[in-house]
Amino acid sequence: MSQPTTPTPSDKPATIKIQVDGREVEADPKQPLIRACHDSGVDVPMYCYHPGLTPVGSCRICQVEVAAAPGQPSRVVAACRTPVSPGMVVQTDTPKAHETRRECLEFLLKNHPLDCPICDKAGECDLQDYSFNEGQGKGRSSEPRRKLEKRKSLGDVIVLDEERCILCSRCVRFFQDVTHKPQLTVSGLGSRSTISTFGDKPLTGNYQGNLADICPVGALTLKPFRFQARVWNLSKSLSTCAECSRGCSITVEALRGKEVKRFRPRFNAQVNQYWMCDTGRFAYAPVTQPLAPAGSALGGRLAGAAVRGYGGLELVEVEPALAEAADILAAHPKPLVLLSPFATQEEARAALELCATLGVAARFVSPAPSALKDDLLNTGDPCPNRRGLTELGLAPVEPAQARVELAQARAALLIGERIQELLEPAELAKLPAELRLVVFDVCAHDLPALDVAVGAPTHVEKSGQWLNIDGHVGVLNVAVPPPAGVGPLERTLRELRAALAPSAATR
Amino acid sequence: MDVPQPLIWIAKIVVIFGGLVGTAALMSLAERKVSAWMQYRIGPNRVGPFGLLQPLADGIKFIFKEELIPAGANKFMFRLAPALSAAPAMLTMAVIPIGGTAVIAGREIPLSIADVDIGVLFLLAFSGLSIYGVILGGWASNSKYSLLGGLRASAQMISYELTLILTILAVVALEGTLNLRAISENQASIGQWNIWTQPLAFVLFTITMFAETNRHPFDFAECEPELVGGFHTEYSAMRFALYFLGEYCAMTVLSCLNATLFLGGPSVPFWPEAPWFIGVAAFCLKAGFFLFLFLWVRWSLPRMRFDQLMRLGWKVFLPLALANLLVTGAFISFGAH
Amino acid sequence: MVIVQRKELTFAERLYLPEIFRGLSITFSKFFEKPITRQYPEEPLPTDEVTRGQPRLVVKDDGNIACVSCGMCEIACPAYAITIDGGETDRQIEREPKRFEIDMLRCILCGFCEEACPKDAIFMSNELELADTTRRGLVYDLEKLKRPKSALQPRIDYVYRINKRWRSKQP
Numbered sequence A: 001m002s003q004p005t006t007p008t009p010s011d012k013p014a015t016i017k018i019q020v021d022g023r024e025v026e027a028d029p030k031q032p033l034i035r036a037c038h039d040s041g042v043d044v045p046m047y048c049y050h051p052g053l054t055p056v057g058s059c060r061i062c063q064v065e066v067a068a069a070p071g072q073p074s075r076v077v078a079a080c081r082t083p084v085s086p087g088m089v090v091q092t093d094t095p096k097a098h099e100t101r102r103e104c105l106e107f108l109l110k111n112h113p114l115d116c117p118i119c120d121k122a123g124e125c126d127l128q129d130y131s132f133n134e135g136q137g138k139g140r141s142s143e144p145r146r147k148l149e150k151r152k153s154l155g156d157v158i159v160l161d162e163e164r165c166i167l168c169s170r171c172v173r174f175f176q177d178v179t180h181k182p183q184l185t186v187s188g189l190g191s192r193s194t195i196s197t198f199g200d201k202p203l204t205g206n207y208q209g210n211l212a213d214i215c216p217v218g219a220l221t222l223k224p225f226r227f228q229a230r231v232w233n234l235s236k237s238l239s240t241c242a243e244c245s246r247g248c249s250i251t252v253e254a255l256r257g258k259e260v261k262r263f264r265p266r267f268n269a270q271v272n273q274y275w276m277c278d279t280g281r282f283a284y285a286p287v288t289q290p291l292a293p294a295g296s297a298l299g300g301r302l303a304g305a306a307v308r309g310y311g312g313l314e315l316v317e318v319e320p321a322l323a324e325a326a327d328i329l330a331a332h333p334k335p336l337v338l339l340s341p342f343a344t345q346e347e348a349r350a351a352l353e354l355c356a357t358l359g360v361a362a363r364f365v366s367p368a369p370s371a372l373k374d375d376l377l378n379t380g381d382p383c384p385n386r387r388g389l390t391e392l393g394l395a396p397v398e399p400a401q402a403r404v405e406l407a408q409a410r411a412a413l414l415i416g417e418r419i420q421e422l423l424e425p426a427e428l429a430k431l432p433a434e435l436r437l438v439v440f441d442v443c444a445h446d447l448p449a450l451d452v453a454v455g456a457p458t459h460v461e462k463s464g465q466w467l468n469i470d471g472h473v474g475v476l477n478v479a480v481p482p483p484a485g486v487g488p489l490e491r492t493l494r495e496l497r498a499a500l501a502p503s504a505a506t507r
Numbered sequence B: 001m002d003v004p005q006p007l008i009w010i011a012k013i014v015v016i017f018g019g020l021v022g023t024a025a026l027m028s029l030a031e032r033k034v035s036a037w038m039q040y041r042i043g044p045n046r047v048g049p050f051g052l053l054q055p056l057a058d059g060i061k062f063i064f065k066e067e068l069i070p071a072g073a074n075k076f077m078f079r080l081a082p083a084l085s086a087a088p089a090m091l092t093m094a095v096i097p098i099g100g101t102a103v104i105a106g107r108e109i110p111l112s113i114a115d116v117d118i119g120v121l122f123l124l125a126f127s128g129l130s131i132y133g134v135i136l137g138g139w140a141s142n143s144k145y146s147l148l149g150g151l152r153a154s155a156q157m158i159s160y161e162l163t164l165i166l167t168i169l170a171v172v173a174l175e176g177t178l179n180l181r182a183i184s185e186n187q188a189s190i191g192q193w194n195i196w197t198q199p200l201a202f203v204l205f206t207i208t209m210f211a212e213t214n215r216h217p218f219d220f221a222e223c224e225p226e227l228v229g230g231f232h233t234e235y236s237a238m239r240f241a242l243y244f245l246g247e248y249c250a251m252t253v254l255s256c257l258n259a260t261l262f263l264g265g266p267s268v269p270f271w272p273e274a275p276w277f278i279g280v281a282a283f284c285l286k287a288g289f290f291l292f293l294f295l296w297v298r299w300s301l302p303r304m305r306f307d308q309l310m311r312l313g314w315k316v317f318l319p320l321a322l323a324n325l326l327v328t329g330a331f332i333s334f335g336a337h
Numbered sequence C: 001m002v003i004v005q006r007k008e009l010t011f012a013e014r015l016y017l018p019e020i021f022r023g024l025s026i027t028f029s030k031f032f033e034k035p036i037t038r039q040y041p042e043e044p045l046p047t048d049e050v051t052r053g054q055p056r057l058v059v060k061d062d063g064n065i066a067c068v069s070c071g072m073c074e075i076a077c078p079a080y081a082i083t084i085d086g087g088e089t090d091r092q093i094e095r096e097p098k099r100f101e102i103d104m105l106r107c108i109l110c111g112f113c114e115e116a117c118p119k120d121a122i123f124m125s126n127e128l129e130l131a132d133t134t135r136r137g138l139v140y141d142l143e144k145l146k147r148p149k150s151a152l153q154p155r156i157d158y159v160y161r162i163n164k165r166w167r168s169k170q171p
């Protein structure tokens, strides 16, 4: 990926000492004063400053009182544009500092529509928070507020509400500093200034979604998320993006703890900084599939297990299904075992133990790189745990090659989320019915060869670890509960192994 | 017209027991109505005119409710106990003369089911039996509340049964007979009523009546605040209702007995020649007054404490009743003749 | 420790009987007084704008619901009775509830939702009756909650009146 525009806190440069609110703190001389304040735990408000973008100092909300040395006369400066100097004395909590911030807020709110009840940002809005902390309860202006466009589409991903915009220009700088392809600018004069694209063309690129994250107010919102949930109803869990081998750190946000509504990037200095691509951001379709209709194993998530009976796939408890799978695998020596590249390290280890019992080698399905590869984050490799699986000794196998081997095998075991999709269900359906196929996947497909299917959790329903392409650990946490009847995949694998070789499992 | 004697017996049984059970049912309504009136309320008024069919509705409800028997209960005893409590209370009604002699179509019919010479003894013996229902029910439920309720009931019954018997004994001594019909006939005019000769016995009997029937302010066997429901905590449905039936029947019988012993039974004041049905009405009025007294007291007075109850029974009522009997005896031996 | 001096009782008091008769006469005298019972379904409770009945949603005079599904009432509700899912609308207001449910079995009629609503969209009606044969039937959805503004107007006026000192202007 390209170099971030600002060094990250993990780089350990020589520090200097300054005083913030009466405390001696270490400060990085290459960083603006506001970073020193934040790093020492002092909250200084900010709108235009973003640690991942070049500071411009346009909003003035970050003003603090600064003196060159103790006893020197102090003055109010914008913390995001002030370099630190040794021995400087910073006071964030003085009447003068508060007064300037309050005045600044009054100007920002002068033309702000204050339609928080319908604003998607409400609840995580910096303007709300700082107004609550610092602002005044009443506006003094009796002029009408400006009227601008409230639903301006900026492409497929972003909607702009011009009235809410406080012209912090973070979005403009995002394209300049991060993707290096400027697409936005501030146009117009005075109170009629708005954000617009060059020539009113829609935004392009795979990183537009980040605009909604960096916009400190509700001016830029995500089309897919628009009005979907109030943010305080979202439960947040730390997780890792599954869509490429970069493994961006993300937060999974689920409405009332049940329904995944949003993936947002989470700061990770080694992997993704503050950003993520839109492919990963909007990839919640695979984890929000509905359950299969009651009484059926097909057409949605498989809650529980299914085995082939005379009338097709029949729903059964997990235990008899595993017994059936064990029978199949025991009756056919050297079955083919394939793992999904979505398997976690834990699942892969369990699978390796199982393979040791079966006396075969496990491999993982590795589809060809996609065209999504770019020079920022997306690696184009759709295997989030390629590095981890490789380090565990699993060899990759192309889907086409895997299908050829499947057609020749007598029994096969496919393990992990989305493995049928990666091997293409339409192609799998052509496999001969004589093949005894056991699948542990989130859903069952209508394959003639399929004998036993056991439901598996998606990556937002389990905890575990992936290794990204550079070897950084990406954690997965249970963000939403798996459907009733679906247990952790590593447990299913252990139970299968126990069913195969009771003595081996208890060792 | 010649109606065979057995038919007349059956008719009497039906009328008198029917009346008893009917009174008991009505009492369950009266209890709620009286309490309502005393508290500025209206009381049940939804079923039938003025809520008169409420007892019927309650009965139907009780019959169709699910019956629960606690685990660990002695099932046989548990089932038997309510019947043991209700049956004796009903049986005692047999010896109470509710009137003099009715003359219907020229035939003379004495207005009691059984005209036994030892009526008082019979009555005491059977009313003493009903305590078994309470104790057994409390014990068989296998619940601490029930057991405590049952034990309290037995202690209370023993203490007050004594006083009750001693007061009755005073009347019996005075009248010289155990036959209730004879006792009531001996008080034909208002001047002969035993209440004048035995005022202390009347007061003691009336108060003891409350304790005997486990009624407020002596309802320690139930005692909601301490024992949930006392001996019938674990009972439900019809068996629960049976306990109440027994209680109301016992109240009715004791009210009748009080009227018979002290208020001249069916005698109408200042009208010795009153026809028999007026006599029955007078009897009902007198008994009805005591029934009302039961309700009235319940909704007016607070419950006593158990130790107070025992102290009252043994240290006040028993000596008083004994003294009363002694004085009566002395009066009979030395005074009258 | 406190030593309570009990009152010495006179003989008449210790006899109890006079006091018992006094008690009985008190209850008996109440016998003939007028009952204060209200025969409920036939004589409904009087309600006025101060009555805090079940919350209802305002339908404005133009036929649109006033609620913008901001979720303020949902988060204010101490009984977790309200569930709202919003969605986009073509109206100027942009957002409206697609699902708005109040579980009347959970609602404790506290009126917090009315107080929280920034849009004057939910008010406590004077409807108090609540009966159904299923629990689900008592989870009221949008259609069951909608009331024309005119029906809620007395309550709206009342709320404005008592809140006047905090509000700068009438709607």
Ligand code: SF4
Pocket: A112, A113, A114, A115, A116, A117, A119, A120, A121, A122, A123, A125, A126, A127, A128, A164, A217, A218, A219
């Ligand atoms: S941007 Fe913030 S302050 Fe403005 S309407 Fe949205 S939530 Fe409210």
Ligand code: SF4
Pocket: C055, C073, C076, C077, C078, C079, C080, C081, C082, C102, C106, C107, C108, C109, C110, C111, C112, C113, C114
């Ligand atoms: S009245 Fe109170 S409990 Fe009922 S919905 Fe409103 S906030 Fe919730």
Ligand code: SF4
Pocket: A117, C066, C067, C068, C069, C070, C071, C072, C073, C074, C084, C113, C116, C117, C118, C119, C120, C121, C122
């Ligand atoms: S507070 Fe008002 S506007 Fe907001 S969701 Fe509730 S009823 Fe709707």
Ligand code: FES
Pocket: A045, A046, A047, A048, A049, A056, A057, A058, A059, A060, A061, A062, A063, A078, A079, A080, A081
């Ligand atoms: S954050 Fe410093 S001026 Fe905007």
